[in-house]
Amino acid sequence: MTRLFSARGWIALAAFAAALLLVVPVLALVVPQGSALHLSQYWVGLCGKFLCYAIVALAMDLVWGYAGILSLGHGLFFALGGYAMGMYLMRQIGLDGVYHSPLPDFMVFLDWKAYPWYWSFTEHFWYCAALVVLVPGLLAYVFGWFAFRSRIKGVYFAIITQALTYAALLLFFRNDTGFGGNNGFTDFKRILGIPIATPQMRVVLFMLSAGALIGSLLLARWLVSSKFGRVLAAIRDAEPRVMFCGYNTEHYKLFVWTLSAVLCGIAGALYVPQVGIINPSEMSPANSIEIAIWVAVGGRGTLVGALLGAFAVNGAKSFFTQAFPEIWLYFLGLLFVLVTLFLPQGVVGALRLLRRGKPAPAA
């Protein structure tokens, strides 16, 4: 029977979980400031951000690596989850905004007198938490329903997802849309009434992100090692054969596509309180392409590769954008070209190849 992980896999996962859920909190909160081992708020925030990206990478790997559906619009689902959480965080500002109005500053600025209808109930945490899941999920479901029914595939599908996220970008850019225009949401003060910018809250958010990542990894691993996962991979490799075996492949694609969007939404919701801002740039087509690059670099269809890719590329990005901001995009482009040419199965694929010492069947 297929097990979820090998013994070594479980040990690695337990070590990863312990590092995130024990070591990081201790280094950040217990080890005193000034000690060489102390983890500053900056680092906790940065690592927490990476954890959210890693969830997105996993979600991407599920659809691209396993079902063969290349999405270049996953940033949209991430951003929508972020905006849903952002609405709640805006409500939590209360009267502490610049204008001391119950409305967010940007609405005061627009001379709006009341919240528009679609902001109803957003003062309730659980309502917004539901939106985090439902908005990306529903959008993905409806979009996927039409796309998969019409049998849109490959490059065409990827281009349409780019168009979708771009259209959303333009929509959210407008002030009249009611989501803060190009500034988006920022200046958050509290979450559940608790101040948001404290070291303790940062660690809590970090641990929640770590929990969500580990949960996503277990879920994804369970999915791909079930018969469902084998059907997905079969769809990726020979969809007509799967249909003529009696599987309705649309349903399979729609399920994994929607699930993937929901995971992105959750990641976005955890991301926003940690970085303290959400704006339409998260929906830019380039952002979604970057997500695909993380997975390509790490290795498609491996899950672990998606995690590694997200950490490695974003680590490099943090370094470059500080040290040599002007060359980051060239570096990213070069990385993508090199990986495509020399590591078509990504880092993890190449490592497996080395270990086995013989070529694996092409992905």
Added chain:
Amino acid sequence: MSSMAYSTALDSSPPSGEAVYGRMASEGLDTSHGAILYLDDISVSFDGFKALNKLSLSIDVGELRCVIGPNGAGKTTMMDVITGKTRPDEGTAFFGQTIDLARLSEAQIAQAGIGRKFQKPTIFEQHTVFENLELAMKSDKRVRRTLFARLSSEARDRIAAMLERVGLAGAAERVAGLLSHGQKQWLEIGMLLMQEPRLLLLDEPVAGLSDDETERTAELFLTLAGKHSLVVVEHDMAFIARIARKVTVLHEGSVLAEGPHEQVQADARVIEVYLGR
């Protein structure tokens, strides 16, 4: 999903054997008139070019029918129409008396009991041989079932038996992409049989096989006939001669000749079509 109510008319005389007939009725396929597949005046055109031109054909229950014809005659297109891949511009296709194939999706047609082997062997190259058969096996193929599906020991036994039957018992855990061409052809046939189809469509099943493999394929098909209905498209005339009972010759999208193998072989028009090229 396949919520269509197939009426099961239990009238008239069973055709080729009580046992076979009983099972069919229980599965909702009405073959009370002895035929399992009816194609009636089917036309398909691609950009004005008629790939099928008023094609009519019927296949009896348990029959092994060979379909031959020059390249481009429309043989593959005919299979595409039967399996729902291509929708006919005109004409009707019925599975049994009651199932209108035009109203079903590819997956529903497969579930109704039509299995298909492609001209180019199509298997799941990255899955193991065992997994290929597992995925093909007749089962509830809805998402929520496959999420929680577990292989019963009975299912394992059936897969093991099929591995034996298609000569891949030693290769169960091999990645299917690493099989030889002949093994891939046989794996695909094994996958087809795992679906327990009533009607098998086999598009050039011995293309690229060695003489020995071809002979074993012929034997296999002969044992399948009767339990299943088979439509075999082939170019290999020796193979046709080995298995043929009734032969249909397609030419330019319609039936040129049909009858017992010897009769068709002697038909002047058939000779002209084949030798004229």
